[in-house]
Amino acid sequence: MRPIRIALAQLNMVLGNFETNKKKILSAIEEASEKEADIIAFPELALCGYPPEDLLLQLEFTEKSRKTLLEITEQSSKYPLIILLGYPERKDDTYNSCAVIYRGKIYDSYQKIFLPNYGVFDEKRYFSPGSLIPVYETNDYKFGVGICED
DSSP states (O other), X not given: OOOOOEEEOOOOOOTTOHHHHHHHHHHXXXXXXXXXXXXXXXXXXXXXXXXXXXXGGOHHHHHHHHHHHHHHHHHGGGSOSEEEEEEEEESSSEEEEEEEEETTEEEEEEEOOOOXXXXXXXXXXXXXXXXXXXXXXXXXXXXXXXXXXX
16 A cells, blocks of 8 residues: 555635635645645635634525535546545535545535534534544545544
């Protein structure tokens, strides 16, 4: 088994500015690909900025998040690396999620399980907890995803 090369994208995201954040994310993906990374991991809620708090209560905000996620996914199809991208996901409930993206396709979305609710954190107000801890497998390795306290 060959070593895995992982890029960590610690970026200064702009809360609620999806276009600016998209540019930063795509630039980091391109740089990681040039450096032959196998995986690039972005921070929790990188797509929208952290902490989004009451913005999550606006349907327009989570719809814009989904639209931007799909744009990034489509534009990432030319890069041969797995992308782990934090974003707010609205399904039946709202989740603090991480998209698992490869070659222009979202393979899965991991939902954060342990939601902090102390001090400055009030995540149970905005998010529902996930319930699954999947293991992802490629031809070369297996990996899992965790967000914050997971």
